[in-house]
Amino acid sequence: MKHAPYLIALIALAACGGDNRAENTADQLEEAAEQSTPAAEAVLENAADRIEAGVPNPDETAQQALNQAGNAQMGGSPPEVSQPVDDPGNGY
Secondary structure, three states, X not given: OOOHHHHHHXXXXXXXXXXXXXXXXXXXXXXXXXXXXXXXXXXXXXXXHHHHHOOOOHHHHXXXXXXXXXXXXXXXXOOOOOOOOOOHHHOO
């Protein structure tokens, strides 16, 4: 359940629309930041500020921030995968 705030934010981001899409995205990131560890909070708030300042692609910025915040919340980088999971030759 550690990722629940990020998943909720991602679903909410996908549902955003209209003229206030960037503002809604920034608001969702700020809400997720309030439920996060200090490291993840900083990542999410920084992204929200950049979106409010008018980055060209707020959805991409938000997605990257959610990924980075998830890594920060977990305390590091995700493990590297040597073979794609859907590769039939990987033995899974």
